[in-house]
Amino acid sequence: MNSPNTSAPARNVDVARHTDHHKLMHRIRAFETAALKANEEKLVLGAIHPSIGQEAIAAGVCANLRRDDYLLSTHRGHGHTLAKGANANQMMRELLGREGGNSQGKGGSMHIADFSVGMLGANGVVGANINIAAGAAHAIKLKGEDKVSLSIFGDGAINRGPFLEGLNWAKVFELPAVFVCEDNGFASTTRTDAMTAGPGPAARAESLGIPAVTVDGNDVVAVDEAARELVEAARSGGGPRFLVCKTYRLTGHTAADAAPYRPSAEVDEAWKNDPIARCAALLLGAGVSQDELSAHATDATAEMEAVYEDAKAAAWPAIDLAYADVQDIGDPREEANRW
């Protein structure tokens, strides 16, 4: 599934850029580690889907997006959202259902969104973000803007109808849309290849006239470079593009899933291919000190522990919010039909 090769080939290393990746990946990992702790402490209330092991995709892809570009994500969206520039405090508050969460505690992890940085939402329905992203790209085209709209989804999503409809749509209208498939080998407890016919996501995209590139999704440099080209092509009027990132889900499907359906040796092996360690090795080779690299980790951990403390201390959202933002027309309170 993923390349077990942890030493990157010799290449020109952009130290500043990859240092940013390294920091960001640590921040994502630390955020999710804190979220898992919060989950154990029963302070996260709904399901959370960690992206541990997949951080290179979030970092590498989003490094190529502007703040005003659009991003649409999945149930496994913490990393993407952080990488797009969302505020970690607001995100953690959202996961804990507290006041000051991005969505005022009304959405939680599976609906994480931050419109202030162009992040238009994770989604609880597999594949639903694909058409929404195509539509955001449609708006960009209609308004004559130079933004792109990028959606990230899993390898399980490619079997849903909206995958076909959304990609066809983006190509028919030649929209500035980029589709990124995180191919982590699993859809919940099922190995994806058992339920996926044919050669996979890239071939499907190509059959719809959309150029597709496949990369090692645990190599942040490869992801970054591929994404740069694809985003650029889409932004400059070249029509939609497709990126497949091969990776592995190091945790269970949700925080509650111990993943007994796969051998631990497989997981151990996959840990050797940890994208953060690979990025660190690259930077070390390029002359960055181990101390500095370690500092990224400890800084991230400290940041996210504070983020968690902040969220823990936050109040519940005001009850009135239950009736806010339903729709402008009609009063939902009047319709409560209670005694």
Added chain:
Amino acid sequence: MNSPNTSAPARNVDVARHTDHHKLMHRIRAFETAALKANEEKLVLGAIHPSIGQEAIAAGVCANLRRDDYLLSTHRGHGHTLAKGANANQMMRELLGREGGNSQGKGGSMHIADFSVGMLGANGVVGANINIAAGAAHAIKLKGEDKVSLSIFGDGAINRGPFLEGLNWAKVFELPAVFVCEDNGFASTTRTDAMTAGPGPAARAESLGIPAVTVDGNDVVAVDEAARELVEAARSGGGPRFLVCKTYRLTGHTAADAAPYRPSAEVDEAWKNDPIARCAALLLGAGVSQDELSAHATDATAEMEAVYEDAKAAAWPAIDLAYADVQDIGDPREEANRW
């Protein structure tokens, strides 16, 4: 779109088989001609979608199906249904909403079906028959039968989600399913290629691991030969197969559509490629007399005129049927909630 070449290359002509095709195509044409007349006389009550010009697909494909194989069709399904062996009298009665129609007048043209010959229904929802056909194939596999399930749909249907989901399903479960796309260049008033990304139906099927063959759909011999191989492969456990038949819709989308959105020269040109004329030319070349060929036409016309007369004379279905076959549980009459 379709090959304008009306003279078939020299080949070994199976006169008996192609004579059957020729007769059948004339019967389909005559049935629809009668239906159009019925429509003009306001005796057909809902929309009808003629398949005039596409008869070679119905004939060539269904010649390779057994009576107990399953067929699922579209809104444009008269030809397929006749070719599967349905009774023309029952069909015309159905189109006129009369007693003795296949579905007792409850479905009409768009829901034409004849379970006694394995024809499980046309469909009013574009693309919906694809999943249903995959499911019938699934049942065949579960029951260990040697049937196949074949669905026919248009080139517009390949942009609907069920196309992806149904083909993926059939391949994942290696089902005895054959998918036939009638590529007639139009979806209602819209040229399909304007709304279809990428190289088209065959490439999409192949991206899902399903072998696909493209033929001139106005050449009944080519359709027959290709279908034979594909049906055989599916029947013998080879998994699903895909057939694209290039053709042209000689009439409007429905009987009510004068098709002003296309130049008449284009239609005139397409008439030169009439599949019936092409088949006749082939048989003539193989020694069949013009008289015999003409007799096929006049016999078919006579048959279908009688069919129309029979339907015209038939009574309306009994009112009680309105409440029959809703479901076994619960009485719909009781729920009429009328005074």
Added chain:
Amino acid sequence: MVTMSYAEAGKQALADEMRRDPLVWAVGEDLGRGGVFGQYKGLVEEFGPDRISDAPISEAAIMGASVGAAMAGTRPVVEMRFADFALCAVDELVNQAAKARYMLGGQTKVPMVIREPMGMWRSSAAQHSQSLESWYTHIPGLTVAAPSTPADNFGLLKSAIRADDPVVYFEHKNLWGLEGEVDEAADPIPFGKARIEREGADITIVAWSAMVHFAREAVNTLAEEGISAELIDLRSLWPWDKDAVLASVGKTGRLIVTHESVSVGGFGAEIAATVSEALFGKLKAPVKRLAAPRIPISYAPPLEDEVRVSPARIAETARAMVSQ
């Protein structure tokens, strides 16, 4: 005041709003050739194919892409062709469009209009005839409208396009050709305001969409017999004009709710339940629902007609209630 058809009124409203706001656009299958009922005829010539946009046969994408396009600042008008086909895009409407604003804590709104031609249209059979308006009244976040006249189609469609949230907009297929007076300078008609089509003292009849016209026939018949019926056209079902209905039934003491869709689980139940509760002890007769039996819609006319509530039946019911 101009005379125009129901279809033309819709077209005129859309064209006006598209002239007024460059962010309004329409998308659906075959729109470039005027739409299947001609309700977009000529618009592509004025607005071009980007704003009167064709679409692949991809209802889920039409709906889902419009959600994204709405979030990204445009105002899509979505054409579903037949209300039945909107069932190919329910996740996009119910799980996405309707919930996004709330679920995302007000970070976005989803201004879109979903046009769903509804209802029985001679011998269209079970997959091209449905009226499922009650479904959408049950979904928080959605507004639901069902105009019965050209003037209402003009005024309500304008409101729908200007609304900042998704509006499910049911046009009745049997009304496309209906002619009526339209004041082209009139303000948009707000949702939740019923139209008292006829004042009366003895019984109230509540209807919407095409059923208003059947009810009017019944009211005329009753008038000849000296029974004075008040006919209320709800115009929108969510919100619905509870005040107008309660005021009317408070006066007449009797209510018939009639709709084309299935009686069981239909919106008539909501109205009947609400009125029965609010006017408990003040009604002169039980509230009566006249709607379709719980059967799919047939192709053959005599069977199809079993599903229709006729003016005669409405009149008969009213007569019996008044003499009770």
Added chain:
Amino acid sequence: MVTMSYAEAGKQALADEMRRDPLVWAVGEDLGRGGVFGQYKGLVEEFGPDRISDAPISEAAIMGASVGAAMAGTRPVVEMRFADFALCAVDELVNQAAKARYMLGGQTKVPMVIREPMGMWRSSAAQHSQSLESWYTHIPGLTVAAPSTPADNFGLLKSAIRADDPVVYFEHKNLWGLEGEVDEAADPIPFGKARIEREGADITIVAWSAMVHFAREAVNTLAEEGISAELIDLRSLWPWDKDAVLASVGKTGRLIVTHESVSVGGFGAEIAATVSEALFGKLKAPVKRLAAPRIPISYAPPLEDEVRVSPARIAETARAMVSQ
């Protein structure tokens, strides 16, 4: 009699029916590993992967293929995982499964069970919490069930699997772990027969699914205060046991209908409208619906709780009605 959980009862019923009839099979995502709620645990070991079949994430194909598989002589049990995801397959359910038998003039039946885990399950938010049972009561051709106990889940699921037409089968996510006595030798429970959970004289409370348990709490509280409430568990909503409800309300003169789904357009409206009409002049108080406000379901517990009807609120309402 054996004690088992609601989830186990469903599993047991399915296993029994699969042993009895080799044409019964189940299909859905992750079934091979027991299903997301463990409700299929161990079944693949007994029946193999063809009959406890995994599926791609393709709800439309799961539903649509099952329609075809049912037409071709098998009896699929379709797992939708969350009722919300069934919205990705509404055309297949409503336009195809529900209508095929009728539309094709009785040439086929479509025996399939659509299992839809429903309802609020702490902090699952707007896309994983919905209760849309009223929708399906509105669709001719569909049977709708919503069991509240292990015994009912056992008996009703058996009936659903043996039924020759599509049954939309709502299991409540909050009930999976609920334990109860099940008679494994009992006959399947027919649809349309309510269970009188508690007899009473002063007021009738009608509920289904998880709400039965809230209502029972309220009934207990009321009993301590000397108010005798009759609690009816409908078990199936289509058909629903009108006779039992009318008999009960005929006796008590008062009715509360309570459900977890949104009040507007909910099935409570159908019951309230029916009872108000049938028992006109015989009621001691207006029929009261207690159900959710018309808002999506929030993630944060205090906001989510705004959607819930509590036992306290049911008791309070009953108290007020009885003292009226």
